[in-house]
Amino acid sequence: MSVTIKLFSSLREALGVSEIEFDLGELDGAPLEADVAAIKAALSKRGADWQEALNQPNLVHALNHKVVYLEATVSEGDELAFFPPMTGG
Amino acid sequence: MSVALQAEAIDVAAEYSALVGHAPGAAVATFTGYVRGESEGRAVASLELEHYPEMALRVLEELGQQAEARFQLSRWRIVHRFGQLGLAETIVWVGAVADHRGEAISACEFMMDTLKTDAPFWKREQGPDGGDWVGSREIDSRRRARWRLEG
Numbered sequence: 001m002s003v004t005i006k007l008f009s010s011l012r013e014a015l016g017v018s019e020i021e022f023d024l025g026e027l028d029g030a031p032l033e034a035d036v037a038a039i040k041a042a043l044s045k046r047g048a049d050w051q052e053a054l055n056q057p058n059l060v061h062a063l064n065h066k067v068v069y070l071e072a073t074v075s076e077g078d079e080l081a082f083f084p085p086m087t088g089g
Numbered sequence: 090m091s092v093a094l095q096a097e098a099i100d101v102a103a104e105y106s107a108l109v110g111h112a113p114g115a116a117v118a119t120f121t122g123y124v125r126g127e128s129e130g131r132a133v134a135s136l137e138l139e140h141y142p143e144m145a146l147r148v149l150e151e152l153g154q155q156a157e158a159r160f161q162l163s164r165w166r167i168v169h170r171f172g173q174l175g176l177a178e179t180i181v182w183v184g185a186v187a188d189h190r191g192e193a194i195s196a197c198e199f200m201m202d203t204l205k206t207d208a209p210f211w212k213r214e215q216g217p218d219g220g221d222w223v224g225s226r227e228i229d230s231r232r233r234a235r236w237r238l239e240g
Contacts, residue, residue: 009139009211010222058225062209065144081141081209085225088138088145088169088210089122089181089201 001076003039007053008083014053024076036061037070039080058085090157090164092149094142096172099179104168114163114186118193120201122181124174128223133176133214140171141209148208152200160196162187167200169210202232 002021012018026042027034040061044051062081063072074080101121109117124136149167156165164186174180181204185196212223 006141008141008209009213012139013222062141062144065141065147067207081144083141083209084211084222086206086209087212087223087225088140088208089205 003074003076004079005039005043006079006081008081010084011053011082015049022080024074033073033075035070036063036068036072036074036080039074040070040082054082056084059083060085090153091166092146092153093166093168094140094145094149095168095170097170099168099170099182101179101182104166104182104184108164108166108184108186110164114188114193116187116190116193117184118187118190118197119182119184120197121179122201124176124178124180126176128214131214131218132216134217135176135215136174136180137213137215137220138171138174138180139211139213140169142171144209145169149204152203152207155203156185156196156200159199160185160187160192162192162196165196165200167204169204169208171210199236202229202236205229206233 002023005020005022007015007018024031024034027038040054044054060083061068063074064079126133153165153167156162162185166184168182170180183197183200185193187193206229213220214223
């Protein structure tokens with residue numbers, strides 16, 4: 001089991017991918033859960049484009065379809081999305 | 090009392106009729122948003138609206154329920170489009186039915202001000218000089234914040 005990572009708008013465009021699976025086993029100690037910040041930090045190491053995309057100001061994170069802070073706990077099977085500020089309406 | 094996410098144009102007359110039904114409340118207010126021809130001085134030929142379907146549905150359903158409780162609505166409806174939109178096409182439609190005009194009008198404003206910053210949609214404008222993602226605007230955040238302060 002892993003965490004589904006979804007990317008939207010300019011992040012999806014910059015990274016050329018809309019969805020990936022992230023195995024929590026990639027993190028130090030292979031924990032069963034981790035906070036958003038730890039997953040964001042691990043993904044940021046995938047390359048300069050990931051580093052830039054995930055560390056832009058005003059990045060929004062949503063866990064299971066709800067906006068959360070970086071401290072929110074992510075477990076296996078969860079869906080974690082990263083995107084820029086929303087501009088609907 | 091429902092939300093629709095759709096690719097096709099919004100049939101405003103049909104939405105209005107369905108909202109009002111056979112027994113209109115004393116006060117009905119609606120808002121319709123259209124694709125504008127310019128944005129911050131640049132010409133806009135068309136608009137692409139990306140969305141996060143599952144989250145958009147959840148956020149808009151919760152928003153309608155919040156509006157219902159806050160403004161004592163008897164009925165409400167939120168319709169938002171996604172995909173490719175041409176100039177002057179409909180983007181969004183909200184409607185609210187209440188006992189008094191103040192509640193109905195405020196409910197529409199609350200729903201619009203909130204969905205602009207809280208519902209996962211992203212606009213990409215296409216103009217003669219190419220396409221560009223629309224940035225968030227300070228005015229939208231301020232309008233959203235008003236509702237937090239007041240209630």
